[in-house]
Each structure stands twice: as structure tokens, then as C-alpha cells.
Amino acid sequence: MARSMHVRRPATLASLAAELGVSRTTVSNAYNRPDQLSPELRRRVLETARRLGYPGPDPVARSLRTRKAGAVGLLLTENLSYAFRDPAAIGFLEGLALACEDAGQGLLLVPANPEREDVAAVHRAGVDGFVVYSVPDDDPHLAAVLERPVPTVVCDQPDIDNVDRVGIDDQAAMHSLAQHLITLGHRRVGVVCMRLARDRNDGFVTPDRQASAHFHVQRARLAGLAQAFGSVGVDWGSIPVVERFDHTTASGASAAAQVLDRDPQITALVCTSDILALGALGEAQRRGLRVPQDLTVTGFDGIREAEQSGLTTVRQPVLEKGRAAGKLLLDSAERSRPRSVTLATELIHGTTAAPPRGTAEERWFGP
Amino acid sequence: MARSMHVRRPATLASLAAELGVSRTTVSNAYNRPDQLSPELRRRVLETARRLGYPGPDPVARSLRTRKAGAVGLLLTENLSYAFRDPAAIGFLEGLALACEDAGQGLLLVPANPEREDVAAVHRAGVDGFVVYSVPDDDPHLAAVLERPVPTVVCDQPDIDNVDRVGIDDQAAMHSLAQHLITLGHRRVGVVCMRLARDRNDGFVTPDRQASAHFHVQRARLAGLAQAFGSVGVDWGSIPVVERFDHTTASGASAAAQVLDRDPQITALVCTSDILALGALGEAQRRGLRVPQDLTVTGFDGIREAEQSGLTTVRQPVLEKGRAAGKLLLDSAERSRPRSVTLATELIHGTTAAPPRGTAEERWFGP
DNA sequence: ATGAAAGCGCTAACAA
DNA sequence: TTGTTAGCGCTTTCAT
Numbered sequence: 001m002a003r004s005m006h007v008r009r010p011a012t013l014a015s016l017a018a019e020l021g022v023s024r025t026t027v028s029n030a031y032n033r034p035d036q037l038s039p040e041l042r043r044r045v046l047e048t049a050r051r052l053g054y055p056g057p058d059p060v061a062r063s064l065r066t067r068k069a070g071a072v073g074l075l076l077t078e079n080l081s082y083a084f085r086d087p088a089a090i091g092f093l094e095g096l097a098l099a100c101e102d103a104g105q106g107l108l109l110v111p112a113n114p115e116r117e118d119v120a121a122v123h124r125a126g127v128d129g130f131v132v133y134s135v136p137d138d139d140p141h142l143a144a145v146l147e148r149p150v151p152t153v154v155c156d157q158p159d160i161d162n163v164d165r166v167g168i169d170d171q172a173a174m175h176s177l178a179q180h181l182i183t184l185g186h187r188r189v190g191v192v193c194m195r196l197a198r199d200r201n202d203g204f205v206t207p208d209r210q211a212s213a214h215f216h217v218q219r220a221r222l223a224g225l226a227q228a229f230g231s232v233g234v235d236w237g238s239i240p241v242v243e244r245f246d247h248t249t250a251s252g253a254s255a256a257a258q259v260l261d262r263d264p265q266i267t268a269l270v271c272t273s274d275i276l277a278l279g280a281l282g283e284a285q286r287r288g289l290r291v292p293q294d295l296t297v298t299g300f301d302g303i304r305e306a307e308q309s310g311l312t313t314v315r316q317p318v319l320e321k322g323r324a325a326g327k328l329l330l331d332s333a334e335r336s337r338p339r340s341v342t343l344a345t346e347l348i349h350g351t352t353a354a355p356p357r358g359t360a361e362e363r364w365f366g367p
Numbered sequence: 368m369a370r371s372m373h374v375r376r377p378a379t380l381a382s383l384a385a386e387l388g389v390s391r392t393t394v395s396n397a398y399n400r401p402d403q404l405s406p407e408l409r410r411r412v413l414e415t416a417r418r419l420g421y422p423g424p425d426p427v428a429r430s431l432r433t434r435k436a437g438a439v440g441l442l443l444t445e446n447l448s449y450a451f452r453d454p455a456a457i458g459f460l461e462g463l464a465l466a467c468e469d470a471g472q473g474l475l476l477v478p479a480n481p482e483r484e485d486v487a488a489v490h491r492a493g494v495d496g497f498v499v500y501s502v503p504d505d506d507p508h509l510a511a512v513l514e515r516p517v518p519t520v521v522c523d524q525p526d527i528d529n530v531d532r533v534g535i536d537d538q539a540a541m542h543s544l545a546q547h548l549i550t551l552g553h554r555r556v557g558v559v560c561m562r563l564a565r566d567r568n569d570g571f572v573t574p575d576r577q578a579s580a581h582f583h584v585q586r587a588r589l590a591g592l593a594q595a596f597g598s599v600g601v602d603w604g605s606i607p608v609v610e611r612f613d614h615t616t617a618s619g620a621s622a623a624a625q626v627l628d629r630d631p632q633i634t635a636l637v638c639t640s641d642i643l644a645l646g647a648l649g650e651a652q653r654r655g656l657r658v659p660q661d662l663t664v665t666g667f668d669g670i671r672e673a674e675q676s677g678l679t680t681v682r683q684p685v686l687e688k689g690r691a692a693g694k695l696l697l698d699s700a701e702r703s704r705p706r707s708v709t710l711a712t713e714l715i716h717g718t719t720a721a722p723p724r725g726t727a728e729e730r731w732f733g734p
Numbered sequence: 735a736t737g738a739a740a741g742c743g744c745t746a747a748c749a750a
Numbered sequence: 751t752t753g754t755t756a757g758c759g760c761t762t763t764c765a766t
Contacts, residue, residue, distance in 0.1 A: 012758095026737075056490050104485070108473050123424070124429075380744060392745080396752085433744085
């Protein structure tokens with residue numbers, strides 16, 4: 001297969017028009033409005049274009065003129081490549097990609113490194129709108145996005161003035177999971193959660209930090225737990241809650257260890273994500289704790305790996321979330337803005353939750 | 368969190384300059400070259416910008432002027448969302464994202480639906496270069512990319528004039544896997560392969576179609592097999608080769624069934640991808656065939672799921688491939704083009720390959 | 735069916 | 751340090 005040689009842009013629409021002795025309009029029409037042109041002339045234009053190595057109208061110049069980039073920007077909290085390591089994020093991406101595909105729009109992954117506060121990439125992104133996926137509410141990248149005069153949809157985020165939103169009711173979902181554990185008889189529990197703010201804090205979390213977490217999702221899930229357990233008389237302040245910056249099974253394992261070391265008497269370990277829960281499961285096994293007989297472990301998200309392990313968790317429709325975000329953004333019918341979509345979740349009764357040892361409940365539910 | 372209201376772009380660099388009574392250059396410098404400006408003036412500019420709701424220089428206009436889009440385009444053979452369902456593609460994407468991130472470049476997923484021959488998305492993409500991942504060599508999207516006057520890197524593709532390339536030696540890798548099977552004693556084998564061309568052909572494949580496959584990767588892998596088995600006297604034309612358009616475990620299962628129905632005597636089933644092999648494993652189980660005692664099954668890629676199943680396969684460094692592609696593209700040092708990177712592969716001796724039943728080899732290797 | 739004129743919003747020499 | 755001058759390459763009324 002051969003390729004024509006051209007290092008520098010060899011021809012422009014204007015030079016092509018000059019060569020042909022026609023106006024720029026005509027050449028433009030040859031590409032964009034074939035019907036505005038005699039077929040014969042169009043053929044001549046296209047042929048001359050080929051001969052001159054004219055690659056067709058420059059997309060950037062066209063974008064400037066038409067005020068349309070033909071792409072949607074995606075802002076992620078994490079290193080760009082993280083999106084491809086977290087199953088939940090992958091599901092979200094797939095859904096979003098689906099929506100973009102349907103609309104013939106590109107999907108631009110914006111490199112927003114949370115370490116550097118380099119907002120330039122947001123400014124540089126030539127897109128018609130942004131989707132923001134689960135970033136801390138004080139993220140400078142988010143602020144930069146909101147300053148751009150393009151429509152935006154935020155995911156897993158609290159309401160923002162005049163901005164569309166899609167998400168789930170994290171607090172209610174976690175509340176119902178907690179309720180389930182309470183019904184089983186659990187009162188003395190431990191918690192493993194994801195990053196609560198931009199600073200790294202691998203360790204125990206004060207109630208204060210819980211309440212003021214900058215990641216909406218984590219704050220809401222913890223609030224759901226605190227509320228449910230608080231309402232049956234548990235002193236939430238005394239419950240060990242351990243935070244991890246990195247979202248990996250290894251983090252889940254080490255966090256679980258930290259909780260279990262602090263209070264070996266806990267009967268249940270609630271994790272705010274499946275990934276963390278999977279790690280916790282590993283740690284339990286390492287310690288010879290049988291799940292669920294000796295220890296109940298729960299997750300959140302409903303990723304496939306969790307399902308395969310029989311994890312008790314909350315399933316959320318990640319793909320749908322992505323698709324909804326895309327649809328919302330691309331559905332430019334400027335109806336009642338801002339719009340808000342809250343998707344349903346489902347409590348998954350897996351095999352990793354059971355009544356605590358030696359309780360009356362255990363006899364009812366079987367050992 | 369509040370957001371300023373502006374439906375239409377409210378201000379431009381020019382209007383801001385006018386308001387301030389300074390030149391456009393000065394405003395531009397305030398954003399792009401802070402050092403070319405007295406701090407005081409800069410402060411005034413930025414403050415007035417905020418007051419007027421000026422969101423900073425328009426990225427598209429800037430791109431037009433600077434001839435830099437700050438993004439890399441990715442062209443995939445499949446529906447855009449497919450990339451997020453195939454583990455190998457995900458690994459590639461992760462690697463590519465890593466490289467982009469390092470360079471502060473965005474990654475634009477170009478919606479190239481293989482069904483429609485709609486090349487417009489390629490023309491519309493405002494990018495500084497393209498990475499093309501495993502498309503058929505006659506794909507019109509590929510042709511469109513090659514016509515764009517930007518650098519391009521192709522993956523898993525035969526050499527193209529003047530275009531950088533990264534890949535593995537598919538033929539050699541498959542040859543060595545075949546050699547392994549031959550050593551074990553297999554002669555009567557069946558093959559399950561991925562899509563060989565743009566048309567759907569779910570069924571048996573003629574030798575002709577094998578040799579003229581438009582997907583380089585599949586063609587090379589089949590060639591490696593044919594060569595290895597041919598050299599020990601196997602009549603490759605009599606070997607059942609079944610193709611599947613969709614790349615799923617379900618496809619692998621049904622293709623395996625088709626092969627086994629055609630020739631129940633085969634001792635080994637060679638699949639050209641792990642996904643297909645995983646499906647084949649399921650089908651074998653369904654038929655009560657023990658692997659590897661009754662049937663040997665092999666894959667290709669080395670995805671995690673394969674590793675977990677103990678699949679005998681060829682591991683290729685998908686993440687590295689993505690990263691190498693990105694580096695090649697972004698490393699604009701215009702050295703000796705075209706450059707070509709061939710990464711190493713590794714034969715994984717899993718637990719799904721053993722000598723055929725009742726052979727001398729079986730006695731040597733154990734049952 | 736084709737052309738002329740008027741920018742889209744910005745940056746980069748080069749001057750002052 | 752700041753301003754002037756020229757476009758980057760294209761599309762789009764509005765005429766003809």
C-alpha cells in the first residue's frame with residue numbers, strides 16, 4: 001500500500017480553487033454540499049484535489065468556522081490510564097462511547113493528572129461539551145470545565161448550578177445494604193473506603209473527615225452507613241473507618257488488615273467498592289477467617305468479578321450511567337435545564353454476608 | 368457551587384482587549400506568556416476577563432493558529448464501545464493512554480463504525496496524529512487516515528509505505544505454539560479464528576480465504592499454523608478452520624462446536640485468541656470432553672482471564688504495544704522514518720495442552 | 735450553479 | 751513592555 005508524500009500541508013482549499021480557476025465556495029461545496037454543484041465540476045475538483053495531494057478541508061479550520069468540534073470531552077479524576085484499570089470506570093466509558101458513537105461524535109479523553117494542577121489540558125480541549133466523571137468537588141479541573149462555555153454533564157457529583165447530572169442515590173443504596181446487615185444482627189462493624197479527598201490519607205478516618213469528604217460518592221455512602229447504624233444505637237464515632245488513596249485490591253487487603261487489627265471483634269466489614277471488598281476477602285482468607293461464617297464482607301458497584309466471587313454488594317448500572325451522561329450531553333434539546341437523572345440500584349444478596357457467629361439470627365438463617 | 372450564566376460565547380480576546388484599551392497581543396500574552404507582561408497588567412487583564420465572563424482563548428482558534436490540536440486520534444476496527452469489552456484492546460488503550468498522559472496529549476476515540484462506510488469522522492478529527500489499531504488492510508477509514516497530512520502509527524498491520532508500525536511477529540509466535548503441539552504429538556487439529564475480512568462469514572474457511580485475509584494478524588497466525596503443520600506432513604487443506612465475526616466467548620463456543628461436529632477425532636483445538644479459546648473450553652466441558660486429557664485447547668494473547676483458566680497460549684505485551692505506539696507517534700524526532708517496533712511474545716505453558724490420548728507421548732508426559 | 739465578501743478567534747513576527 | 755500587521759483555512763450569507 002502506497003502513501004503520498006507530504007511533510008507540510010501541501011495545498012489548501014484556496015490554492016485548489018486557484019488552480020482550478022473557481023471560487024473557494026465551489027471547492028467547499030464539492031466536499032460539503034455535493035448537490036450544490038454540477039457532478040462534472042465536482043468530479044474535476046475532487047480529481048484535482050487528489051492530484052495536488054489536497055487532503056480535504058482542514059478539520060480545525062472547519063471547527064472554528066462552524067463552531068462545532070464533533071467531539072465530547074471526558075474528564076476523569078484519575079490518571080487517564082486508570083480509566084482502563086477499574087471495571088466500573090470501563091463500564092462507564094463503554095456506555096459513554098456507545099452514546100457518542102450513536103451521535104457520530106468523538107470521545108476525547110482529557111489528560112487531567114490530579115497530581116499536577118495543570119488545567120491547561122481542559123483549556124486546550126476542542127470539544128462541544130464535557131462529561132465529568134467522579135472528581136472531587138474541589139478539583140481545579142472541574143472548575144476549569146465549568147468555566148468553558150459548553151454544556152457539561154457531571155456524574156456521581158452533587159448538584160451544580162445549571163449543570164446536568166447523572167448518578168445514583170449512593171446514600172440510600174448504602175443505607176439499604178446497612179439495613180440488611182443490621183437485620184442479620186451486625187452491630188460491631190468496620191469500614192474500608194476509597195479516597196475521600198485529594199490529599200493522600202491512608203489510615204483511619206475521623207468523623208469530621210467523613211462528613212466533609214470531597215468525593216460526593218464516598219461521602220454519601222458513608223453517610224448512609226452512619227445513618228443506618230446510628231438509628232439502631234451504634235455509636236458511629238467508635239466504628240473503625242479506614243481510607244485508601246489507591247483503588248486496588250491490594251489497598252483493600254491492607255485496609256481490611258488495618259481494621260481487623262484495630263478491632264478483631266467486628267462481625268462485618270463494609271467496603272465502599274467491590275475492588276476494595278475483593279481485597280478484603282483475600283485478607284480474610286489469609287487470616288483464616290471464613291466468610292461469611294466468621295466475617296461478613298460487602299462491596300459496592302456490582303462489577304463482574306464481584307459477582308463471580310458471590311460478593312454481597314450493591315449493583316449500579318455503570319454502563320447505563322455512561323450512556324445516560326452521553327445522551328444528556330448530546331441531546332441538545334435545551335429543555336428544562338438543568339436535568340438530573342438518578343438511576344436505580346439493586347441490592348445483591350451474595351454469599352459473603354450472614355448473621356454474626358453465635359447469634360439467635362444465625363440459628364434462624366442457618367450456620 | 369455556582370456557575371456563571373452564558374449561553375453564547377460572551378466575549379472574545381478582541382473584545383476583552385478593546386474593553387481594556389490594550390492590544391490583542393497583550394491579552395494573548397496574559398494567558399500564554401505571563402513573563403511578557405507586567406504582573407500588574409496581567410492581573411488587570413485576568414480580572415476583567417472574569418468580570419466579562421471571558422473563558423480564556425478559544426481552543427479551536429488557537430489550534431488553527433498554532434497548528435497543534437494537543438490530541439492523538441485512535442482508530443479502531445470495531446464499534447467504539449467494543450474497545451472497552453475486549454481485554455486485549457483495553458490493555459492496548461491503557462498503554463496508549465499512558466503515553467498520551469506523559470506527553471500531556473488528549474486521546475480522541477474516533478467513531479469509525481465498520482458497518483457504515485462513513486469516513487467523515489476521520490476527516491473531522493482535530494488531532495496531531497493517528498494510531499490505527501488492528502483494522503483490515505482494505506478499511507476505508509484507514510485509507511482516510513493515511514490521506515491526512517499527519518503522522519500515523521499502525522498496530523498489528525503489515526508495513527505501509529512511510530508509516531510507523533508496532534506489532535509482534537504473529538506468524539512466528541503461532542508457529543512456535545504449533546511446534547509445541549506437534550511435539551506433543553498432535554496432527555489432527557481444528558482451528559477457530561476471528562474475523563478474516565469485513566464481510567461476515569461465520570463458518571468454515573477455505574484455504575484461499577485464509578491466505579487472503581484482510582486482517583493481518585489473523586492471516587499471519589493462520590500462516591504460522593499452516594507452515595508448522597505443513598512441514599510435518601499435515602495436509603492443511605483438510606484441517607477444519609472455522610471463522611467467527613463477533614469476538615466473544617459465545618462465538619468461541621459455537622465455533623468449537625462446529626469444528627468438533629465436523630471432525631470429532633481432532634485432538635487439539637487451536638484458537639487465534641484467548642476469548643475464543645475460553646469459549647471453546649466451555650464447549651468442551653459441555654460435551655463432557657476433559658481438557659487436556661480428551662482435547663487440547665490453546666489461545667492467543669495472554670489476557671488475565673486466560674491465565675486464570677490455565678490456558679496454554681501466547682502472551683503478547685498489549686500494554687507495551689499501546690505505549691510504544693503512543694511514544695512512536697509523539698516522539699516527533701523525525702528520525703529514520705518509517706520506524707518499526709516488533710515486541711517479543713512468550714509461549715505460556717498452561718494446563719490445557721497435553722499429548723493426545725493413547726500416544727507414546729502420553730506415556731512419556733503422563734496421562 | 736457559481737462567486738465575492740466577510741469573518742470565525744486567535745497567535746506570532748516584527749516594530750515601536 | 752506593548753502594539754501593528756498578517757494571516758491560520760475554512761464556511762456562509764448574499765449576490766449574480
